[in-house]
Each structure stands twice: as C-alpha cells, then as structure tokens.
Amino acid sequence: MKVALETNQLIALAMKQIEPHVVAAYPITPSTEVVQEFSQYVANGDVRTEFVPVESEHSAMSACLAASLSGARVMTATASQGLAFMWEMLHIAAASRAPIVTIVANRALSAPINIHGDHADSMGARDTGWLQLWAETAQEAYDNTIQAIKIAEDPRVRFPMLVNYDGFTTSHAVETVEILEDDQVRNFIGSIPKPQYSLLDTEHPTSFGVLALQDYYMEFRKAQAEAYKNVKDVVLEVADAYAKLTGRKYGILEDYKLDDADVVLVAMNSAAGTAKDTVDALRKEGKKVGVLKIRLFRPFPVEEIREALKNAKAVAVMDRAYTFGGPAGPLFEEVATAMVNQNQKPLLGDFVTGLGGRDITTDEIKQIFDTGYKALEKGAFEPLVNWVGVRE
Amino acid sequence: MLEIRWHGRAGQGVKTAAYLLAEAAMDTGKYIQAFPEYGAERSGAPIAAFTRIGDEPIRIHYGILTPDVVVVVDESLIGAMDVTAGLKDSGILLVNSSEGPEVYRAKVPTFKGKVATVDATQIALDCIGRPIPNIPIMGALIKVSEIVSLEDLEPRLRHKFSAKFNEQIVEGNVKALKRGYEEVKVL
Numbered sequence: 001m002k003v004a005l006e007t008n009q010l011i012a013l014a015m016k017q018i019e020p021h022v023v024a025a026y027p028i029t030p031s032t033e034v035v036q037e038f039s040q041y042v043a044n045g046d047v048r049t050e051f052v053p054v055e056s057e058h059s060a061m062s063a064c065l066a067a068s069l070s071g072a073r074v075m076t077a078t079a080s081q082g083l084a085f086m087w088e089m090l091h092i093a094a095a096s097r098a099p100i101v102t103i104v105a106n107r108a109l110s111a112p113i114n115i116h117g118d119h120a121d122s123m124g125a126r127d128t129g130w131l132q133l134w135a136e137t138a139q140e141a142y143d144n145t146i147q148a149i150k151i152a153e154d155p156r157v158r159f160p161m162l163v164n165y166d167g168f169t170t171s172h173a174v175e176t177v178e179i180l181e182d183d184q185v186r187n188f189i190g191s192i193p194k195p196q197y198s199l200l201d202t203e204h205p206t207s208f209g210v211l212a213l214q215d216y217y218m219e220f221r222k223a224q225a226e227a228y229k230n231v232k233d234v235v236l237e238v239a240d241a242y243a244k245l246t247g248r249k250y251g252i253l254e255d256y257k258l259d260d261a262d263v264v265l266v267a268m269n270s271a272a273g274t275a276k277d278t279v280d281a282l283r284k285e286g287k288k289v290g291v292l293k294i295r296l297f298r299p300f301p302v303e304e305i306r307e308a309l310k311n312a313k314a315v316a317v318m319d320r321a322y323t324f325g326g327p328a329g330p331l332f333e334e335v336a337t338a339m340v341n342q343n344q345k346p347l348l349g350d351f352v353t354g355l356g357g358r359d360i361t362t363d364e365i366k367q368i369f370d371t372g373y374k375a376l377e378k379g380a381f382e383p384l385v386n387w388v389g390v391r392e
Numbered sequence: 393m394l395e396i397r398w399h400g401r402a403g404q405g406v407k408t409a410a411y412l413l414a415e416a417a418m419d420t421g422k423y424i425q426a427f428p429e430y431g432a433e434r435s436g437a438p439i440a441a442f443t444r445i446g447d448e449p450i451r452i453h454y455g456i457l458t459p460d461v462v463v464v465v466d467e468s469l470i471g472a473m474d475v476t477a478g479l480k481d482s483g484i485l486l487v488n489s490s491e492g493p494e495v496y497r498a499k500v501p502t503f504k505g506k507v508a509t510v511d512a513t514q515i516a517l518d519c520i521g522r523p524i525p526n527i528p529i530m531g532a533l534i535k536v537s538e539i540v541s542l543e544d545l546e547p548r549l550r551h552k553f554s555a556k557f558n559e560q561i562v563e564g565n566v567k568a569l570k571r572g573y574e575e576v577k578v579l
Contacts, residue, residue, distance in 0.1 A: 002418065004411070004414060004415040004418050004424060004426075006411075115430070116430075136451075137451075166453070168427070168430060169427070169453050169454075170453070172427055172428060172430070173425060173426065173427035173453075174411050174414055174415070174424065174425070174426045174427065175424065175425050175450070176418055176423050176424050176425075176449070270453035271453065273451035273452060273453050274451065274452045274453050274454060276451050277451050277452050359454035359455050360453075360454060361454050361457070362452065
C-alpha cells in the first residue's frame with residue numbers, strides 16, 4: 001500500500017507494526033512525532049506496548065536497557081542532545097549485548113542551538129558499540145526500521161542499533177512510500193529470540209553489571225570486538241529475506257555508477273539522492289563520476305569499501321559533521337583508514353557540507369566533483385579538508 | 393518534475409497545503425515529495441514549504457530554488473522578501489489578494505509567465521469563518537496550473553480533514569476549495 005506520511009509518522013507506524021514490548025522515550029526535535037504518534041497508538045490501545053514516559057534521555061536509555069536485558073523487544077527514538085545525553089548508557093547497552101533499536105532523526109549538536117539536519121549526533125556515538133544503519137529516503141527509513149529489529153536481535157548479533165535519517169530534510173518530509181501490512185511485518189520479524197541470560201529469569205539467576213578489572217576487562221573488550229564480525233552476514237541475510245517480501249533490495253553499501261567512475265563521492269543519508277541526480281547530469285557532459293552510499297556505518301564495512309573504491313582515481317568524502325581538532329571529518333577518517341594499506345589507492349579528499357541543516361544542493365555537489373577532477377590534475381587534494389557552502 | 397514553492401506565515405496552513413497537493417498527486421500515480429522550511433516556530437513568522445511532483449522517483453533533497461510555481465499565501469510577504477527568486481519564466485505566480493493580477497504583474501515586470509490572484513482570505517472567512525486561506529488558494533492553484541483536477545483533490549481533502557475536523561469544517565473547506573477554483577483571476 002502506498003502512503004504519504006511525514007517520515008516521523010511513518011516510523012511511528014512502523015513501530016506500531018513491530019509492536020515492541022517496551023518503549024521508553026523522552027521526545028526531542030526532530031524526532032518528537034515518532035514518540036508522540038506512537039504514544040497515541042499506546043493510548044488508543046492499538047498496541048500492547050509498555051510505554052514509559054521518562055524524565056530524560058539518560059533515563060530513557062536506562063529503562064530500555066533493563067527491559068532489553070530481561071528479554072523484551074525494545075525501541076526508543078531521539079536526536080542530537082538527546083542522543084548525547086544517552087552517551088553513558090549507550091556504551092553499557094552495547095557491551096551488555098542489549099538489542100535495543102533507537103530511531104535517530106539526525107540533528108546538529110549545540111552550541112549554538114540548532115534543530116536541523118546534521119550527522120554530529122550519531123557520529124558522536126560511533127565508538128559506543130552501537131550498530132548503525134543510514135537512510136537516503138523515507139522508504140529506506142521505514143525499511144531499515146523493520147530490518148534493524150531482526151538484525152539487532154539475531155543471536156549471532158545481539159547488539160543495539162541506531163536507525164538514522166536526516167532531521168527535517170527527511171523527518172519532516174512526505175515522500176511516496178510503500179508500506180507492508182501489519183501481519184507481514186510481524187511475520188518477518190518473528191518473536192524476539194530468547195536471550196541466553198535474562199534479568200527476570202529467577203530460575204537461573206545471573207549477575208549483570210559486573211566488575212572486571214585488570215584481570216578480565218581486556219578479554220571482555222576483545223570478545224566484544226570479535227562479535228561485530230558476524231554482523232555483516234546477518235545484515236545481508238535480513239536484506240535478502242526483506243527483498244523476497246518486498247522486492248526492495250538492500251546491501252551494506254549502495255554503488256551508483258561506480259564501475260567506470262574516475263571520481264567518486266562517498267555520501268550518507270538524504271544527500272546521497274541529490275548526489276545521484278548530480279552524477280546523472282555530469283555523465284551527460286561525459287564525466288565519469290559515481291556515488292558510494294554507506295548504509296551500514298557500524299560495523300564499518302572495510303572490505304566492501306575497498307572493493308567499491310578499487311577502480312576510483314579520486315574519492316571525495318562528504319562529511320555532515322566535523323571532528324574538532326582532528327585531522328578531518330569522521331567519515332573521511334573511516335574511509336581513509338580502510339584505504340591506508342592498499343597498494344593501489346585513490347586520492348582522498350574531505351568535504352564538510354550541510355552542517356546545521358544547510359541545504360546540500362546539486363551545484364555544491366558539482367563543485368565537489370570539480371575539485372576531485374582538479375585533484376587528479378594536481379596529484380593531490382589540497383587542502384585535505386574543504387568546507388563547502390560556507391561564508392568565509 | 394514540477395516544483396511548487398509556497399510562501400506564507402505560520403498558522404496559515406501552508407505546510408498542510410504543500411502536503412495535500414502532494415498527496416492528491418500521489419493518488420494520480422505520481423511520485424511526490426513535500427516538506428516545510430522551518431525556522432524559529434512562532435505564529436505569524438514567514439515560512440516556506442515545497443512540493444515536488446514527478447513521473448520518476450524524486451531523489452534530490454533540498455529546498456526548491458527554481459520553482460515552476462510560486463504560491464504567495466500572505467501578500468504582505470511581497471516586498472519583505474523576494475518571493476519570486478528563481479521562478480522560471482514559463483512559470484506561475486499566484487497571490488492571495490483582493491487585488492487583480494494586473495497589480496502584481498506590474499510588480500514583476502520582467503516575469504513572462506502567468507500571474508494570478510484570488511481573494512483566498514475572504515473566501516475562507518465566508519466558508520469556514522476563519523482567515524485560513526490555504527484551501528481556497530489550493531483551488532485557485534489547481535485551476536491555473538492543472539497539476540491535479542478538482543475531482544482528484546476533493547477526496548484527498550475530505551480524507552485528510554475528516555481525521556482532524558468536524559463535518560462543518562470539512563464541508564466549509566470543500567466549498568472554499570471550489571470557490572477558489574472558480575474565482576481565480578489570471579493575467
């Protein structure tokens with residue numbers, strides 16, 4: 001069925017279809033409507049979810065964590081300062097293998113206060129151990145939400161997951177979206193697999209929140225790091241099953257006209273769509289350009305990035321966030337790390353764009369591709385980091 | 393792809409109109425995208441909203457810079473900002489005003505497209521008793537632009553408004569839509 005809903009309403013509808021056991025949330029712009037609409041479903045008796053209206057995001061994630069460790073299917077939604085306020089609990093959720101799915105309508109961080117689209121919030125969570133899916137369109141946000149449940153809860157995974165889409169640009173936009181029937185969603189996700197250990201299993205009492213010092217902490221951490229190696233296979237399995245159900249195919253990355261592309265733009269979320277239209281326009285002028293869109297950002301798909309960029313001569317990474325005091329934006333650092341030991345590697349440049357909701361236009365993306373061509377002539381991106389669409 | 397940019401003030405139903413047009417176009421099999429431009433949210437603040445309608449999936453994700461149609465829901469914005477910025481020469485400028493289109497034609501002498509006006513605020517006062525001009529100006533828009541027909545739009549309007557408003561308000565808006573459609577003046 002085709003619907004025209006604001007993406008936040010659409011995601012609330014997906015949550016209704018998923019019908020988690022527990023949602024604990026503290027609404028924040030620009031994902032407020034996800035929580036607002038879902039709480040109406042609860043109030044109307046459309047779902048049996050235990051909705052916990054808490055007094056802060058830190059409490060929201062704490063409640064989600066306890067519920068998840070007891071074996072419940074758990075979701076929440078947040079953005080920006082809200083995700084930042086969850087920071088401490090994010091680490092605990094990931095290391096405790098609590099498969100909570102958190103919706104994030106990506107928004108800039110303060111100061112100055114800004115409510116608009118920017119990737120600083122989820123980029124700030126990149127070292128917390130949460131898995132991350134990113135979405136170009138409302139359709140992808142809906143599809144990722146449903147797939148995230150099945151990925152996160154898989155016994156081979158059992159990690160929490162952020163489902164990202166751009167604040168306002170996507171969260172408050174209406175696009176043509178194909179939705180599933182409620183029972184299709186419920187059959188697809190099935191019941192949450194019973195956890196090996198449960199907080200409420202009084203027959204088999206277990207310790208949670210344990211202490212591990214010099215003697216065992218490092219082994220815990222190594223075991224956690226190893227566990228991410230299973231994730232990509234599960235992401236692909238779930239994507240295959242979802243394609244059978246819907247006809248919509250997803251991968252870890254999305255290649256757009258990469259086969260013969262000399263200059264490649266790496267993008268995430270809504271700007272990837274604008275980049276595809278720009279590529280089509282530039283190809284008409286005979287330019288060999290392409291887009292690499294990152295769907296799975298955590299775990300970072302190193303091998304897939306290497307494979308996708310193996311024929312590229314220049315790669316422009318678009319960052320919608322910045323690492324202050326660091327060498328470049330966060331996505332650039334990840335891509336550069338993936339490429340660093342390759343014998344043959346493209347020139348790499350970083351392009352910081354669209355901070356705080358500033359539009360990323362076709363003209364700006366053309367400008368980035370132009371800079372890529374200039375780098376090919378000069379033999380390097382100089383400077384390494386370029387701020388695009390900013391007043392000097 | 394057809395791009396429509398809406399200019400109005402918060403509280404005038406600008407976002408609702410941008411979405412409603414997209415929804416009606418989706419019902420006719422088109423791909424759609426609609427979104428508002430939010431600044432600081434307060435009643436009376438200038439806001440813009442955007443509607444894109446196409447035969448192919450719409451991939452670009454930024455504000456409309458070169459619209460085919462500009463709809464000015466609040467005429468006091470003209471002069472306060474450049475509402476016609478980027479408007480295509482073959483396009484349409486539609487203004488909510490009690491004045492005729494010749495008045496606005498004179499204000500944009502270089503513009504070659506159609507100029508239209510409709511007294512949407514008065515129609516709204518007559519039909520729903522409140523000065524919310526979004527639906528009557530929608531009637532005018534679909535008449536001048538032929539984006540969708542009145543027959544396509546009316547059921548969507550009823551569907552959308554029935555979820556929120558009582559029958560009297562829904563019927564008042566349907567009447568306002570039709571009056572806007574009939575009373576628009578084009579030059």
